[in-house]
Structure formats: C-alpha cells, structure tokens
Amino acid sequence: MGSELIILPVIFGAIFGVFYLYFSTRNKERLALIEKGADASIFTKAKGHTAPIWKVLILNLALLLMGIGLGTFIASLLDSFTSLDEDAIYPATIFFMAGVGLFIGFNLTKNLDKE
Numbered sequence: 001m002g003s004e005l006i007i008l009p010v011i012f013g014a015i016f017g018v019f020y021l022y023f024s025t026r027n028k029e030r031l032a033l034i035e036k037g038a039d040a041s042i043f044t045k046a047k048g049h050t051a052p053i054w055k056v057l058i059l060n061l062a063l064l065l066m067g068i069g070l071g072t073f074i075a076s077l078l079d080s081f082t083s084l085d086e087d088a089i090y091p092a093t094i095f096f097m098a099g100v101g102l103f104i105g106f107n108l109t110k111n112l113d114k115e
Contacts, residue, residue: 051109051112056112059105059109060102060105060106060109063101063102063104064098064102065101066101067097067098067099067101067102068097071093071094071095071097071098072090074097075089075090075092075094078093
C-alpha cells in the first residue's frame with residue numbers, strides 16, 4: 001500500500017537531482033575557468049555551426065515513427081507468412097525497426113551539423 005506513495009517522490013527527486021548536479025557542476029567549472037583567467041568565449045558555442053534543435057527533433061521523431069510503422073508492417077507480414085509466434089514477432093520487429101530509425105536519424109543529424 002505504501003509503495004504507491006513512494007514512487008512519485010522518488011521519480012521527482014531523481015529528476016531534480018540530475019538537473020541540480022548538471023547546473024551546479026557547470027557553475028563550478030565556469031567559476032574555476034574564470035578564476036584562471038580563461039577566455040569567456042568558451043562558454044558560448046558557435047551558434048552558426050549547429051542545426052536548430054527543432055530540426056533535429058522533427059527528423060528523429062519522423063524517423064522513429066516511420067520505423068515503428070515499418071516494424072508493424074514487417075511483423076504483420078511475418079505473422080501472415082510464417083509460423084513464428086505472434087507474441088514475439090510484433091515487439092521484436094517494432095523495437096528493432098524503431099532502433100534502426102533512430103540510428104539513421106543520428107547519422108542524418110551528424111550530417112546536418114556539418115552543413
């Protein structure tokens with residue numbers, strides 16, 4: 001009974017912990033670099049050389065959804081024309097093709113950053 005009440009604070013605590021560690025570490029690194037007299041231009045990345053985040057998200061989301069659709073289609077074909085177990089075919093092909101779609105999206109994002 002009490003485990004349901006513990007799950008939500010643990011999830012929020014983990015998310016808060018990750019963000020807290022990220023921002024506090026970044027702040028400490030920047031302060032250390034400023035104390036050493038490092039150039040402030042290292043804090044800002046070259047904005048003209050990276051692709052906008054919305055292009056990357058749309059590209060990866062589109063390829064993920066196409067991978068899921070293609071995985072469902074291939075699973076349907078395998079289920080119709082083979083005697084393989086239906087309970088194993090669908091999740092396996094869907095996850096595999098979704099992974100292939102994300103991998104292709106990663107490679108296309110690298111190419112997008114080079115332009």
